[in-house]
Amino acid sequence: MTSLKQYKEQYINQNIQFVLIDQEGTILESDQTFIELNLGDYIYELHPFFATYSAFLDISDETMTYNCVHLEFNEKEFITDVKMMKKGKLVLLVIYNLTGHYNSYQQIAQARNESIINSELVVLKNLELEERERFKNAFIRNFSHELRNPLTSIISITKLLEGSKLNNEQSQMVDFLKESNTNLKLLLDDIMSISMIASGKLQLRNKIFSLISLLELIDFTYRSKTNGGAIRFKMDYDKKIPEFIEGDRLRVFQVLTNLLDNALKFTEEGTITLNVSLNQKRANKVSLRFEVSDTGVGIPSEKTNAIFESFIQLESEGKKEGAGLGLSIVKGLVGLMGSEVHVKSELGKGTTFYFDITLTYALDLASKPIDRAKKKNPDISKLKADKKYKVLLVEDDERTQMVLFKTLMDTNFFYIDLVNDGALVFETVINNSYDIILMDVDLPNVSGDQITKLIREFPFKNIKKIPIIGVTANVFEESIEDYLSLGMNAVVTKPFDFDELLNTMVKFLK
Amino acid sequence: MQKSKKIVILGHFGVGKTSLIRRFVEDSFSDKYKVTIGVHITKKVVEVNADESVSLIIWDLEGTDEVQMIRQAYLLGTHGVVFVFDVSRPSTFQNLNRDLEIVAQKTPDTPLIVVGNKKDLVINDELQILLKDNGIKADYLTSAKTGDSVNEMFTHLATLLNDLS
Numbered sequence: 001m002t003s004l005k006q007y008k009e010q011y012i013n014q015n016i017q018f019v020l021i022d023q024e025g026t027i028l029e030s031d032q033t034f035i036e037l038n039l040g041d042y043i044y045e046l047h048p049f050f051a052t053y054s055a056f057l058d059i060s061d062e063t064m065t066y067n068c069v070h071l072e073f074n075e076k077e078f079i080t081d082v083k084m085m086k087k088g089k090l091v092l093l094v095i096y097n098l099t100g101h102y103n104s105y106q107q108i109a110q111a112r113n114e115s116i117i118n119s120e121l122v123v124l125k126n127l128e129l130e131e132r133e134r135f136k137n138a139f140i141r142n143f144s145h146e147l148r149n150p151l152t153s154i155i156s157i158t159k160l161l162e163g164s165k166l167n168n169e170q171s172q173m174v175d176f177l178k179e180s181n182t183n184l185k186l187l188l189d190d191i192m193s194i195s196m197i198a199s200g201k202l203q204l205r206n207k208i209f210s211l212i213s214l215l216e217l218i219d220f221t222y223r224s225k226t227n228g229g230a231i232r233f234k235m236d237y238d239k240k241i242p243e244f245i246e247g248d249r250l251r252v253f254q255v256l257t258n259l260l261d262n263a264l265k266f267t268e269e270g271t272i273t274l275n276v277s278l279n280q281k282r283a284n285k286v287s288l289r290f291e292v293s294d295t296g297v298g299i300p301s302e303k304t305n306a307i308f309e310s311f312i313q314l315e316s317e318g319k320k321e322g323a324g325l326g327l328s329i330v331k332g333l334v335g336l337m338g339s340e341v342h343v344k345s346e347l348g349k350g351t352t353f354y355f356d357i358t359l360t361y362a363l364d365l366a367s368k369p370i371d372r373a374k375k376k377n378p379d380i381s382k383l384k385a386d387k388k389y390k391v392l393l394v395e396d397d398e399r400t401q402m403v404l405f406k407t408l409m410d411t412n413f414f415y416i417d418l419v420n421d422g423a424l425v426f427e428t429v430i431n432n433s434y435d436i437i438l439m440d441v442d443l444p445n446v447s448g449d450q451i452t453k454l455i456r457e458f459p460f461k462n463i464k465k466i467p468i469i470g471v472t473a474n475v476f477e478e479s480i481e482d483y484l485s486l487g488m489n490a491v492v493t494k495p496f497d498f499d500e501l502l503n504t505m506v507k508f509l510k
Numbered sequence: 511m512q513k514s515k516k517i518v519i520l521g522h523f524g525v526g527k528t529s530l531i532r533r534f535v536e537d538s539f540s541d542k543y544k545v546t547i548g549v550h551i552t553k554k555v556v557e558v559n560a561d562e563s564v565s566l567i568i569w570d571l572e573g574t575d576e577v578q579m580i581r582q583a584y585l586l587g588t589h590g591v592v593f594v595f596d597v598s599r600p601s602t603f604q605n606l607n608r609d610l611e612i613v614a615q616k617t618p619d620t621p622l623i624v625v626g627n628k629k630d631l632v633i634n635d636e637l638q639i640l641l642k643d644n645g646i647k648a649d650y651l652t653s654a655k656t657g658d659s660v661n662e663m664f665t666h667l668a669t670l671l672n673d674l675s
Contacts, residue, residue, distance in 0.1 A: 064583055066581075124600075
C-alpha cells in the first residue's frame with residue numbers, strides 16, 4: 001500500500017528543486033528534481049536569469065523571492081518561483097515548478113487583457129467615426145451654404161429672364177432652366193436635411209395641421225405626375241383617422257413624397273399606392289400606419305439595409321437619378337418621429353415601405369387652426385400706390401445685389417440704396433431714412449446680425465424701429481432663431497423665391 | 511572584454527514590449543498577442559564599437575497599468591530601463607510622466623529610455639501633435655512590426671551603459 005510520504009514525494013517533491021552554488025556561481029549540489037544540472041557549471045551560463053544572483057549577494061537581504069520566472073532548459077520551459085537564500089558563503093536556490101498553475105493564470109490574464117484592449121479599441125474607433133462624421137457634416141453644411149448664393153442669383157436671373165420678351169424656343173429653354181433650378185434647390189435641401197439629421201441639429205416643429213388636406217395634396221400631385229403614363233397612382237386612407245393631428249407637416253410631407261418619388265423612380269408600370277390606416281386611438285393619441293407600395297423592380301434582400309444609407313443608389317436598368325439621399329432622409333425623419341421605417345420587397349414584383357407613428361390629435365376640431373398652403377403671390381395691394389419705399393440693401397455678393405436691385409426696381413415701389421460693407425451700414429442708416437433694410441448676414445468687417453443688434457439698441461425710435469429682413473444662406477434653425485432674437489423682423493433663406501421675399505417685405509412696410 | 515548589463519522593459523500591457531525584444535533578438539514579429547505573465551529573460555550580445563561588446567540581459571516584465579505594483583525583486587541589479595507605451599492607445603501614455611517618476615524612484619540613478627511603439631499604426635504628423643498635446647518626450651518612436659528604430663534603440667542603450675561603466 002502506498003504511504004502518505006510516497007504521495008507527498010510524488011506530487012510535491014517532484015516540483016521543488018534545491019541547488020547550492022558558491023559566490024562565483026558554480027553549481028556545487030543539485031537534487032535534479034526536474035532540471036538536470038551539471039555540477040561545476042556556472043549557473044548564470046545555463047540561463048541568464050541566474051546572473052541576478054550576484055546582485056543578490058550585494059544587498060543585505062538574506063532571502064529574495066522571484067515569482068513567475070520563465071526558465072528554459074533543454075528546449076523545455078518551466079514557469080517557476082525562485083527563492084535565493086544566503087547560507088554562509090554559499091547561496092541556496094529553491095526552484096518551485098509552478099508551470100501548471102501559471103499557465104492557468106496566463107489564460108485568465110490573456111482573456112482579461114484582450115477584453116480591455118478590445119474595449120479601448122472600440123472606443124477609439126467610435127471616436128474616429130464620430131470625428132469623421134462631424135467633419136463630413138461640417139463639409140456638407142459649408143458646401144451647401146456656399147452653393148446657396150450663386151443659386152439665388154441663378155433663380156432670380158431666371159425669373160427676370162422669364163419676365164422679358166422671349167420667343168418660343170427661348171421660353172422653352174427658360175422652362176428647362178427653371179426645372180433644373182428647382183431640382184438643384186431640392187437636392188441642396190436634401191443634402192442639408194441629411195446633414196442636419198446626422199448632426200442632431202434638425203428639430204421637428206410640431207403644429208396642428210389637417211392630415212386629410214395633406215393627403216389630398218399628395219393625391220393631386222401624384223395623380224398629376226402619373227397622368228397618362230403606364231403607372232397608376234392610388235391613395236387610400238381609413239375614414240376613421242382624425243383630420244387634425246399635431247405633427248411636423250413639412251417633415252411628414254417630405255417622408256411621404258420621398259417614398260413616393262422613390263417608388264416612381266423604380267417602377268416602370270403598374271400601381272403605386274399610398275395607404276394610411278388607423279392602428280389605434282387612445283385618449284388624444286392616434287397610431288397611424290403609412291404604407292407606400294409599388295409594383296416596381298424590387299430590392300434584393302441583401303440590400304434592404306444598404307438602401308437607407310446616405311449616397312447609396314441601387315443600380316437598376318440604368319436608373320440612377322438623384323444623390324441617393326431620399327430613403328436616408330426618410331429613415332432619419334421617421335426616427336425623429338420616434339418610429340422606424342420597414343421594407344418588404346420581392347424582386348420583380350415590387351416593394352412596400354411602411355412605418356407607424358403615434359401622434360396627438362385635436363379633440364376639439366372646430367377650434368383648431370387649419371394649416372392651408374399659403375398663398376404665394378405677393379399681395380402688393382397693401383402697398384401705397386403713391387409711395388416709393390426706401391430700401392437699404394446690405395449685400396456684398398455682386399450677383400445677388402444685381403438681381404435684387406433689378407427685381408425690386410421693376411415693381412416701381414422702391415428706391416434702393418446699396419451698402420456692401422458691414423462697417424458702413426450704421427452710418428448710412430443714421431444719415432438716411434429707410435422704410436426697410438434687407439440685411440445679408442455674412443458681410444465684410446461687421447456681420448449683419450451684429451449690425452441689427454446695434455440698430456435695435458440705438459436710442460432714437462425712427463432708427464431702432466426700422467424693419468430688418470435678414471437674407472442669408474445659413475439655413476440652420478438655431479442660427480435663424482439667433483438672428484430673430486437679435487432684432488431681425490424676419491429671415492429669408494437663400495436661395496429664395498422673389499415672391500417670398502416681396503411677401504415678407506409687404507408684411508413689414510407701412 | 512564583454513560586460514553584462516541587465517535592462518528591464520516596462521510599460522502597460524499590450525504595448526509591444528515582448529515584440530520589441532523578439533524583433534531585436536530574433537528579428538521576427540508575430541501579430542498574435544500573447545500576454546506575458548511574470549518575467550521572461552533573454553540575452554543578446556551587442557557590439558558597441560570595434561573592440562567592445564555588451565551582453566544585454568533583457569528582462570521582459572509583465573505589463574501593468576499600475577507601475578507602483580512592479581515587484582522590487584525584478585528590478586534588483588538593473589543597469590538600464592526601457593519604458594514602452596503604445597502610440598495608438600492613449601490609455602498607455604495618459605499618465606506617462608507620473609509613471610516615469612515612479613520608475614525613477616524605483617530605479618534611482620539608472621538610465622531610462624522612453625519608447626513610443628506601434629508607430630506604424632498612426633500618421634506621423636498626428637503622432638507629433640498627440641505627443642505634444644500630452645507633454646510627452648519620447649526618446650524613440652519604434653515599430654516592432656516593421657523593425658523601425660528597434661535596433662537603434664537597444665544599441666543606443668547598450669552603448670550608454672558601456673560608456674557609464
